[in-house]
Amino acid sequence: MHPKRRSRLMTVVFVLTGAAAAVALMLRAANENLNLFYPPDQVAGGEAPVGVGIRAGGMVLEGSVVRAADSLDVAFVLTDYQGADFRVAYSGILPDLFREGQGILVRGQLGADGVFQAEEVLAKHDENYMPPELMPLAEANEAMPQTDEWVVPGRKCDSLDDLAPRSRKAAVADDC
Amino acid sequence: MTFRQFWHRLGSPKWFYQMSGPWQSAFAILAVLLLVTGMAWGLAFAPPDYQQGNSFRIIYVHVPAAILAQSVYVALGAAGVLLLVWRMKMAQLVLENLVGFGAWMTALALFSGAVWGKPTWGTWWVFDGRTTSTLVLLFLYFGLYALRRAIPAREAAGRACALLAVVGVINIPVIKYSVEWWTTLHQGATFKLTEAPAMPASMWAPLLVNVVGAYCLFAANLVAKLRTAILRQERGAAWVREWAAGEGRP
Numbered sequence: 001m002h003p004k005r006r007s008r009l010m011t012v013v014f015v016l017t018g019a020a021a022a023v024a025l026m027l028r029a030a031n032e033n034l035n036l037f038y039p040p041d042q043v044a045g046g047e048a049p050v051g052v053g054i055r056a057g058g059m060v061l062e063g064s065v066v067r068a069a070d071s072l073d074v075a076f077v078l079t080d081y082q083g084a085d086f087r088v089a090y091s092g093i094l095p096d097l098f099r100e101g102q103g104i105l106v107r108g109q110l111g112a113d114g115v116f117q118a119e120e121v122l123a124k125h126d127e128n129y130m131p132p133e134l135m136p137l138a139e140a141n142e143a144m145p146q147t148d149e150w151v152v153p154g155r156k157c158d159s160l161d162d163l164a165p166r167s168r169k170a171a172v173a174d175d176c
Numbered sequence: 177m178t179f180r181q182f183w184h185r186l187g188s189p190k191w192f193y194q195m196s197g198p199w200q201s202a203f204a205i206l207a208v209l210l211l212v213t214g215m216a217w218g219l220a221f222a223p224p225d226y227q228q229g230n231s232f233r234i235i236y237v238h239v240p241a242a243i244l245a246q247s248v249y250v251a252l253g254a255a256g257v258l259l260l261v262w263r264m265k266m267a268q269l270v271l272e273n274l275v276g277f278g279a280w281m282t283a284l285a286l287f288s289g290a291v292w293g294k295p296t297w298g299t300w301w302v303f304d305g306r307t308t309s310t311l312v313l314l315f316l317y318f319g320l321y322a323l324r325r326a327i328p329a330r331e332a333a334g335r336a337c338a339l340l341a342v343v344g345v346i347n348i349p350v351i352k353y354s355v356e357w358w359t360t361l362h363q364g365a366t367f368k369l370t371e372a373p374a375m376p377a378s379m380w381a382p383l384l385v386n387v388v389g390a391y392c393l394f395a396a397n398l399v400a401k402l403r404t405a406i407l408r409q410e411r412g413a414a415w416v417r418e419w420a421a422g423e424g425r426p
Contacts, residue, residue, distance in 0.1 A: 131223030
């Protein structure tokens with residue numbers, strides 16, 4: 001390569017490396033704040049600040065949704081299926097995709113009693129798209145993971161949904 | 177013709193102009209065929225999603241637009257290196273003529289994402305990793321557009337834009353991995369190079385047709401713009417005068 005071009009190439013590589021390193025350091029320093037929400041283990045573990053506006057996320061625990069008969073109040077439990085969960089109270093209309101086992105994001109404040117007072121509920125969906133005809137098949141072998149962000153990869157349980165919440169936690173703890 | 181020869185000739189505006197007429201038509205015809213097929217297939221015939229119903233079909237616009245938004249920027253970065261190091265004439269033309277298409281694709285990805293986000297997430301917009309880094313990409317395109325117009329000398333403007341394009345490429349892996357590095361509301365990647373997509377072929381096949389069609393549209397657009405720009409840039413050259421007197425006479 002021509003020496004002049006070589007030196008220009010080195011300059012470009014140098015500038016690019018420097019800029020990439022700067023961005024990497026900035027992202028590293030800001031890493032905590034770049035996360036959009038606190039997962040259940042951080043909320044339950046006391047890492048999430050109390051009384052400040054934050055976002056938290058998790059999967060809606062099966063059988064935990066309680067609706068008030070005379071208002072839009074609703075309460076449910078968000079879990080990571082790894083033993084950590086927290087309760088959420090919300091008053092308002094839930095998104096269409098809200099259902100048990102669905103990944104959900106809540107914005108609001110964590111109370112001192114450990115109950116998250118949500119002002120906004122958002123549904124998180126995953127990249128597993130499927131025609132409705134295939135639903136019975138998927139249910140039959142339980143092979144469809146829901147949003148699996150809260151589940152450690154490699155740990156898949158075949159019949160988690162049949163278990164009660166307590167034994168579900170135990171099952172996950174035993175690595176299924 | 178060896179690759180080396182082809183590469184050197186690609187750097188010559190005259191050779192490129194004389195060769196690229198058929199390329200432009202081929203890419204344009206392919207783009208129309210693929211996009212019409214893919215859109216009709218995806219929007220009318222593909223099955224709805226079990227959870228999202230028909231609103232999932234926005235994927236057939238959103239994913240090609242988002243992939244192109246990033247690919248165009250990578251192409252700009254590559255052209256930037258070619259211009260900075262090898263001073264290739266064609267690289268400057270690519271830098272000048274690709275920004276608009278990339279900006280439109282980014283805007284389309286952001287807009288279709290917002291339209292999709294409202295019914296599924298419950299919000300038009302959220303500042304999570306993926307959406308914010310894509311917004312930064314749009315601003316990078318705006319920056320390239322503004323920078324070129326802010327510097328009157330064409331060569332200096334080209335080098336400044338090349339540097340911004342090269343440095344801005346750092347944003348591309350950030351967009352790509354944002355859904356893995358941080359907790360985001362945005363779902364994971366639809367297409368991964370390493371594994372099969374997590375949906376049946378009746379859903380991903382039309383999407384693939386649309387993505388390939390969008391790349392053809394990108395190529396057709398680029399070749400057409402380059403041909404116009406070459407004529408303008410080389411208007412003093414003998415071959416353009418000959419062309420204007422003969423084939424190009426109005």
